Amino acid sequence: MRIIGINGSPRKKGNTQALLKVAMKSSKIDNVKLIHLVDYEILSCDGCGACWKTKKCPIDDDLEKVISELVRSDAIIIGSPAYYGTVSAQMKAFIDRSGELLGARGHPLKGKVGGALSVARRWGHITTWTALLLYVLEMRLIVPGAGWGAATAMKPNEVINDEEGVERAKELGKSIGKLSRILSKKS
Ligand SMILES: Cc1cc2nc3c(=O)[nH]c(=O)nc-3n(C[C@H](O)[C@H](O)[C@H](O)COP(=O)(O)O)c2cc1C
Numbered sequence: 001m002r003i004i005g006i007n008g009s010p011r012k013k014g015n016t017q018a019l020l021k022v023a024m025k026s027s028k029i030d031n032v033k034l035i036h037l038v039d040y041e042i043l044s045c046d047g048c049g050a051c052w053k054t055k056k057c058p059i060d061d062d063l064e065k066v067i068s069e070l071v072r073s074d075a076i077i078i079g080s081p082a083y084y085g086t087v088s089a090q091m092k093a094f095i096d097r098s099g100e101l102l103g104a105r106g107h108p109l110k111g112k113v114g115g116a117l118s119v120a121r122r123w124g125h126i127t128t129w130t131a132l133l134l135y136v137l138e139m140r141l142i143v144p145g146a147g148w149g150a151a152t153a154m155k156p157n158e159v160i161n162d163e164e165g166v167e168r169a170k171e172l173g174k175s176i177g178k179l180s181r182i183l184s185k186k187s
Contacts, residue, residue: 001180002031004073006066008080008091010038015119015159016079019151019169023077023117026173029180033069037090040066045096051104063097070098075113075180076141077172082120082128095135107140113180114141115172117149119159125150142183144175 005020017034024032040062050058057063070076080087087095102108116132118125129150136143149172151165159165 001029001074001184002033002072003027003029003075003077003176003180004069005034006076006078006094007034007036008078008088008094010088010090011156012036012038014081014156015151015153016081016117018157018159019117019119019165020077020079022166023115023169023173023176026170027075027177027180029075029177033073035066035069037066037094042066042090042093042097044093045100051101055104057097057101059097063101066094067098067101071108073112074184075176076109076136077115077117077176078132078136079117079119080128080132082118082124085124085127087128087131091132095131099135099138102139110140111183112141113144113176113183114139115143115146115149115176117151117169117172119151119153119165121152121154125152142179144172144179146172146175
């Protein structure tokens, strides 16, 4: 089985990736991949609607590379820092572009297991987490209840000191791993 974490932070050694790693480790899924969106060029959606006719996006960038990684995975966790109370610009572009294209393609991620994690310094944990959660639910992922996946931190790696936030990430990872194993036996 394969689990993938999508890091929306431009800080590749920051808190979001640290939290995603905690969750993925806790899933006990052996094949683990972490994608930093900042390593990929994903431009914002221009709303042309072409994908709904052609099932392709006319913008020539790295979106398909990330989508193919998602399609090859059994479980997906997306994470973002709070930027002014919502997801980072990298994550927003990814949500809009992949959301439209995957919708046009009939939701190929349907039935995979997923979840979301957010990190904020003080305000906006839940609004950020909710934006991520709305995406994974709209993509038809199966999301286990594991509490509110949000942690508090500012400087890189500070998140490890937020015991309760780390605990929620572990709980999410554990539930995602368990559910993925159950579903893989039944399908
Ligand atoms: C542009 C920007 C906007 C931010 N907006 C918020 C915010 O709305 N609420 C908050 O609590 N922290 C905010 N922060 C702090 C980050 O969410 C926090 O430092 C987080 O740990 C960053 O995660 P990272 O290390 O994965 O990048 C902001 C930081 C930046 C750079």
